[in-house]
Amino acid sequence: MSEMIKIAVDAMGGDNSPKKIIDGIIHNHQYDKNNFYKIFGDKKKIQSLINSKINNNNFEIVNTLNKVNSEDSPLEAAKKGKDTSMWLAVESVKNKSCDIVISAGNTGALLVISKLNLKMIENIDKPALSALWPNKNGMSVVLDLGANIECSPKNLFDFSLMGAALYRSLYSNIPNVALLNIGSEELKGNETIKETFKLLNNKKTQDFNFSGYIEGNELMNGNVNVIVSDGFTGNVALKTAEGTANFITSELKKALNGNLIGKISSLLNISNLKKFKKRLDPRRYNGAIFIGLDSPVVKSHGGTDFIGFSNSLDVCSRIIKGNLIEKIKNNI
Amino acid sequence: MSEMIKIAVDAMGGDNSPKKIIDGIIHNHQYDKNNFYKIFGDKKKIQSLINSKINNNNFEIVNTLNKVNSEDSPLEAAKKGKDTSMWLAVESVKNKSCDIVISAGNTGALLVISKLNLKMIENIDKPALSALWPNKNGMSVVLDLGANIECSPKNLFDFSLMGAALYRSLYSNIPNVALLNIGSEELKGNETIKETFKLLNNKKTQDFNFSGYIEGNELMNGNVNVIVSDGFTGNVALKTAEGTANFITSELKKALNGNLIGKISSLLNISNLKKFKKRLDPRRYNGAIFIGLDSPVVKSHGGTDFIGFSNSLDVCSRIIKGNLIEKIKNNI
Numbered sequence: 316m317s318e319m320i321k322i323a324v325d326a327m328g329g330d331n332s333p334k335k336i337i338d339g340i341i342h343n344h345q346y347d348k349n350n351f352y353k354i355f356g357d358k359k360k361i362q363s364l365i366n367s368k369i370n371n372n373n374f375e376i377v378n379t380l381n382k383v384n385s386e387d388s389p390l391e392a393a394k395k396g397k398d399t400s401m402w403l404a405v406e407s408v409k410n411k412s413c414d415i416v417i418s419a420g421n422t423g424a425l426l427v428i429s430k431l432n433l434k435m436i437e438n439i440d441k442p443a444l445s446a447l448w449p450n451k452n453g454m455s456v457v458l459d460l461g462a463n464i465e466c467s468p469k470n471l472f473d474f475s476l477m478g479a480a481l482y483r484s485l486y487s488n489i490p491n492v493a494l495l496n497i498g499s500e501e502l503k504g505n506e507t508i509k510e511t512f513k514l515l516n517n518k519k520t521q522d523f524n525f526s527g528y529i530e531g532n533e534l535m536n537g538n539v540n541v542i543v544s545d546g547f548t549g550n551v552a553l554k555t556a557e558g559t560a561n562f563i564t565s566e567l568k569k570a571l572n573g574n575l576i577g578k579i580s581s582l583l584n585i586s587n588l589k590k591f592k593k594r595l596d597p598r599r600y601n602g603a604i605f606i607g608l609d610s611p612v613v614k615s616h617g618g619t620d621f622i623g624f625s626n627s628l629d630v631c632s633r634i635i636k637g638n639l640i641e642k643i644k645n646n647i
Numbered sequence: 648m649s650e651m652i653k654i655a656v657d658a659m660g661g662d663n664s665p666k667k668i669i670d671g672i673i674h675n676h677q678y679d680k681n682n683f684y685k686i687f688g689d690k691k692k693i694q695s696l697i698n699s700k701i702n703n704n705n706f707e708i709v710n711t712l713n714k715v716n717s718e719d720s721p722l723e724a725a726k727k728g729k730d731t732s733m734w735l736a737v738e739s740v741k742n743k744s745c746d747i748v749i750s751a752g753n754t755g756a757l758l759v760i761s762k763l764n765l766k767m768i769e770n771i772d773k774p775a776l777s778a779l780w781p782n783k784n785g786m787s788v789v790l791d792l793g794a795n796i797e798c799s800p801k802n803l804f805d806f807s808l809m810g811a812a813l814y815r816s817l818y819s820n821i822p823n824v825a826l827l828n829i830g831s832e833e834l835k836g837n838e839t840i841k842e843t844f845k846l847l848n849n850k851k852t853q854d855f856n857f858s859g860y861i862e863g864n865e866l867m868n869g870n871v872n873v874i875v876s877d878g879f880t881g882n883v884a885l886k887t888a889e890g891t892a893n894f895i896t897s898e899l900k901k902a903l904n905g906n907l908i909g910k911i912s913s914l915l916n917i918s919n920l921k922k923f924k925k926r927l928d929p930r931r932y933n934g935a936i937f938i939g940l941d942s943p944v945v946k947s948h949g950g951t952d953f954i955g956f957s958n959s960l961d962v963c964s965r966i967i968k969g970n971l972i973e974k975i976k977n978n979i
Binding site: 449450451461464465495497504505530531532533534535536544546547548550551552553554555556557558559560561562563564565567 | 782837862864865866867868876879880884887893894895897
């Protein structure tokens with residue numbers, strides 16, 4: 316067995332925690348015995364939930380009863396002190412006792428506590444929040460999703476390098492990188508985007524191919540693997556895609572259940588619809604990855620279930636196996 | 648019969664023109680005899696396409712062989728002179744021989760030629776491109792969609808007033824207006840948005856209700872009727888929604904046709920799927936409305952078919968019946 320991947324897990328964040336978190340770890344452990352989980356939270360509760368379903372040499376519990384709540388402001392969360400499950404989990408990455416940290420808790424708090432504890436990668440000015448997004452051919456990486464509302468050309472340039480490194484650490488092959496814009500012509504867009512275009516066009520690299528601009532309607536075509544944007548636009552785009560997907564699937568449900576024939580034929584078709592549902596299952600691409608700090612920080616969706624959380628644990632282990640941080644440093 | 652609505656139609660723009668345009672007029676004429684179409688373009692072609700299918704007192708053709716091409720830059724289009732079908736159509740609104748103008752041609756050219764010919768409404772600083780967007784309860788108005796990449800608080804404030812007026816002229820009832828943002832808390836967003844929030848919050852009006860911020864994932868919930876954004880973000884959001892809808896329906900098609908049972912049950916279910924398709928048919932909300940000038944300008948999608956174009960003609964007549972320009976002036 317290769318060296319174990321040590322994942323720091325904040326067990327107390329998100330809905331139905333710590334149960335969902337521990338069930339997710341148990342699920343993840345079933346198919347990956349190479350992960351070691353350092354679990355931060357209410358030891359008594361966690362122990363009883365684990366209930367001998369994880370090998371003893373695959374986990375450790377660090378007991379703490381203090382935690383960040385979902386409604387805490389980032390500042391309030393940081394002020395709660397250094398013994399919240401979130402703070403301790405992040406700190407364990409800072410002091411190198413873990414390789415990567417994951418939480419399903421308060422996003423703003425996680426970003427701030429991470430920035431307080433972890434150093435920036437040299438020559439990166441701002442960290443970015445990135446996520447996986449399904450497309451016709453697989454998945455793409457999108458960043459920034461809201462960590463930075465206003466960005467300079469240098470920031471967007473950094474995001475491109477980091478996004479490319481993230482893609483390569485997850486999927487091995489060389490990605491096509493594009494800037495999210497409102498037209499594909501070189502003249503379109505604001506000054507920041509045009510300046511970033513020049514920076515990327517002049518960058519000599521084997522790490523990615525620069526494909527220029529991409530428009531919103533092409534995001535899911537699968538031709539581009541890394542989509543770069545400021546945090547405001549990226550957040551609006553991702554959430555609009557989510558909202559559109561929900562709207563369409565709920566309209567579809569209404570239509571298919573409209574009458575008896577509809578119901579019967581939907582039943583007949585259930586395995587195909589299941590395939591469709593699985594393809595678009597948000598649990599498959601659950602979570603966001605905060606990059607730019609000298610350790611990666613993974614944010615699982617607070618509302619996901621244990622399967623979604625287990626998938627995010629898998630992303631954690633792939634990020635470490637893929638040497639993300641080293642790849643970012645090499646890209647700069 | 649009430650006074651006829653006089654629509655200036657550029658017959659030479661978009662794919663398959665003038666055939667699509669004329670077929671659209673014929674279709675629109677079948678259920679609305681109160682529209683008068685002033686048609687600009689190649690008279691010989693247009694005459695033979697009309698082929699007596701429109702009452703003689705419902706149309707007039709203004710012959711011109713010069714036209715704007717889809718690949719012309721806005722500047723090239725304007726330089727082509729004052730005898731292109733697009734220029735002449737816009738000019739007929741300027742000299743009040745028509746109430747409203749519609750083209751399925753080059754968007755950039757239409758915006759520039761409109762701005763060259765038509766005056767701004769007093770106290771409005773920039774015109775905006777708006778569109779209709781389906782939601783759970785009906786349609787909402789979204790603006791700006793790309794006419795203005797960078798916007799001041801005053802611009803976004805103006806867009807809110809104009810969008811509310813557009814919604815009321817189309818649907819009569821008082822709309823809820825919201826600013827597209829990346830969070831619903833008052834503290835989120837950039838300075839421009841926060842400043843606009845204050846302006847709208849302080850505006851005493853019976854014309855609309857200000858609902859604060861809206862996030863991308865809520866755009867289709869149907870709680871907000873007018874969604875306001877700068878042209879960059881709005882364009883990305885609309886196109887991302889389009890791309891997501893296309894992606895999901897193509898995945899659904901693949902899933903439903905996966906095997907024989909799938910095909911048979913989809914056939915059984917065909918009327919329900921048709922209802923679903925109809926609900927999301929982009930032809931139902933074809934076109935964008937350019938507002939802020941002293942006459943409204945309607946841009947039909949270049950790629951739509953005659954049904955889509957006919958729907959846009961219907962939007963033209965509803966805008967005039969709803970007294971859009973007067974409503975905007977009253978809102979200011």
